[in-house]
Amino acid sequence: LGFEVYVIDGFQLSNYRKSVGGRVKTDPSDARLLSRFLKNEGEDLRPWSPPPAVYGKLQSLLRRRAALVSARTAMTQSWANEGLLKTAFNTFVRSIDRLDQLIQKKIKDVLREAGLHEQVARCQAVEGIGFLTATALVMAFTRGEFKSSDSYIAFLGMDLRVSDSGQKNGRRCLTKRGCSEIRRLLHNAAMAASKSPVWKEDYKRYLNNGKATTQALVILARKLARVAFALMKNQDEY
Secondary structure, eight states, rough: OOOOOOOOHHHHHHHHHTTTTOOOOHOOOOHHHHHHHHHHHHGGOOOOOOOOOOHOOOOOOOHHHHHHHHHHHHHHHHHTTTOEEEEEEEHHHHHHHHHHHHHHHHHHHHHHHHHHHHHHHHTTSTTOOOOHHHHHHHHTTTTTTSSSSHHHHHHHHHHOOOOTTTEEOOOEEEEOOOOOHHHHHHOOOOOTTTTTTTTTTHHHHHHHTTOHHHHHHHHHHHHHHHHHHHHHHTTOOO
């Protein structure tokens, strides 16, 4: 109908209510709160645009595979000491593995239909980035126009939340906005990259500088995402 649509984060709006001293949550008060929020913060909002069809398809497939892998891991650990039904359980696990292969085949079909297989190949050339991680990065890239790698990193939820005051420097942590499955895949990619000759020394340097293992892997994951973004943005080869 020609209207611009804005999507307001419900959690953010709830905190906004608390910040202005709101004590009541009803439909009329929500409407007044939204009106106030738009009046004061509207200039900084961006209109929402529907994602391309391929984004929804890939996101659904990646999330369903993640749920499948999580269930497989949990059941394997639970049945580790069960010897009586070991043969039957192994047959069940093989069925899960076949389903996993079918999901990955479907992902490849969707990428081929959308003409994104070359972008995936660009990302996959980077040490540590496998097929699924490359797919997730390409999926995120298709969601909108990113002016820089910083905005892309923010979309992935891997930008830092800063909490400083005066002489105090608060603890940094990831904002974790957006799809958690992409961050999980990037973390796995960082673990693989940390063992490769190209990234091994960088990873060791982070640890020698006092970074914890998780912090070093997050830094490495962000670097991998930035490299992938540059390759996709400029249509370059690694």
